[in-house]
Amino acid sequence: MSFLNAIKNNMEMNNTKAYGTVAAEAPLNQLTIVRRKPTPHDVEIEILFCGVCHSDLIIARSEWGPSMYPCVPGHEIVGKVKSVGGHVSKFKVGDLVGVGCLVDSCRECEYCNEGLEQYCVPGNTFTYNSQDKYLPGNPTFGGYSESIVVDENYVLRIPENMNLAATAPLLCAGISTYSPLRHWNVGPGKKVGIVGIGGLGHMGIKIAKAMGAQVVAFTTSESKFAEAKRLGADEVVLSKDPEQMAAYYGKLHFILDAVSAEHDVNAYLALLRVDGTMAMVGAPAQPLPISSFSVIMGRKSFAGTSIGGIAETQEMLDFCGKHNITADIEMIDIQNINDAYERLLKGEVKYRFVIDMESLKS
Template identity: 85%
Template sequence: METTNIKAYGNQSAEAPLKNLNIDRRKPTPHDVEIEILFCGVCHSDLHTARSEWGPTIYPCVPGHEIVGKVKSVGTHVSKFKVGDTVGIGCIVDSCRECQYCKDDLEQYCEPGMTGTYNSPDKNLPGNPTFGGYSERIVVDENYVLRIPDNMDLASAAPLLCAGITTYSPLHHWQVGPGKKVGIVGIGGLGHMGIKIAKAMGAHVVAFTTSESKFAEAKRLGADEVVLSKDEEQMAAYRGKLHFILDAVSAQHDVNAYLALLRVDGSLALVGAPEHPLPISAFSVIVGRKSFAGSAIGGIKETQEMLDFCAEHNLAADIEMIDIQSINEAYERLLKGDVKYRFVIDMKSLKSN
């Protein structure tokens, strides 16, 4: 298959910092869309994958799955997009398309396994990994490309391709809306979008944080109430009160304390990814017929639905723009939670390398 050599930013080992790389992209085949990348969000997954913490990572590694750009060229059979369109790429660039989940628009649960935007075996270039959005361009089958609504700010739309869909999908699946009291645990890259989306869906939103300094911020984001999770008295006041909880915490924490806040038949869905298992007491779920669940991103159809929902309700991520040359520093700040609430790379900075 014909390829083009382009600029990118990535690393060659778990210990190595990210730096300039040159990578090969396939030239567009009949159903491909070639996208010039304008902005790319920085996700915790990028950091964990680059450092092989969710390993084993395939090196060289070029992270990035919150991609917004312009269509540069299209294959001869492409019907959904044209040159100049504003588009996005999330976490999925291919799947088997034949299993029951792919047929049900749940490509994220593809039985043989979806093809991730980076660090997956590249079906089109055997022996190579897929490379993500820390690069000049990307080539993706049109069926895995998303349309960015016209009224969206492109930089703050980028994190919606992961943080937005990761929170929208469980809120949608568990039918959050008017009359529902919903808890959002953790006010970070995921949690801040969870608050915004749950509020836009019409729910009464209760935000939980370990820091009193985040109370005003949570209210600004749309929370109706804010609870200091370290305060047993404040937590006790919500016992048995919540219909649904979205848990966006990736650090170790006591899930049982939150399960206690659910009503009968309530559900807690985990979207954070703690490094170690979280102990669950049997009685935390038996008493009250409660569910402890998880959720992974969303399929292509639901991701488009999320983008359209966010455009309709004027929702976007709160971002801090950086140049690609600052990515290693950004990773260190990400580990400390020192960002409100998502780094986004202005990819024109790559051209200056």
């Protein structure tokens, strides 16, 4: 701790160009923020691309409770190592790297020791909108910026064969779907449902298919049938059609629910086999009623899951590199971020916006 205090007291700083907001009701605009210069175990990253997650909009607008301002969103970061601290051993200048939702944790609790930093007991440090442990009283700032400085233990290596822009959303959408599919042993011989074909759901289809599962996609729109098949779904079900839903009663081993709007989860729990599990990765604003009989009859489980630890996120990137999996994206300039947020609210993107951070230089 004395070393950390010494860093806090003698921190050298850099001004950094970024895009963020100063209030919940204010649009995002160009800001100048302060980043620490690399300490002995830090990696300084030039940000090349940053994905736009729906939670970026939610936190920028304080919709999950009061956010810290100024707020610079962005936790789907891909870039190139610009410099490293003197004790860094995992990375060198020029390496292609990524940063996801976490930039630190306590490193001492039982979950950190198990590689589950996302469940750190004292509380982990998120890439943005967390207390910056190096700069007390200041928030962490995310990837809508020209660079970021992160401890090497929370930096990820990007496989060389991957498209960098399309890889950025894997740092949140990819790991958020990979982790539950991996945890509940999705693979050959398993019939898996993916509910919702959006930013999360489209990644769930791709990853579950690559794991060898038989993938059934559920959508409220017939217009998405061909799209679901293109993404890798073996079968597609119109969830508004009772007859189509009834054909899958008791048939699925696992369901990944990627819907963040209000919907009837009991209708999907009925599709699980005995001992089947339905896991939420979507985050509806309102509570979802669950009948006790939906889980009692069949010893079924209704679960939730949040991103993944650092080691598992690296495993996900390596898996996606091996199977040539990236997100379907629409590239935007940072100056169009406010319009992108409005389009995001309307569902007008297939399937993730990614910011070309070169635009921040203009």
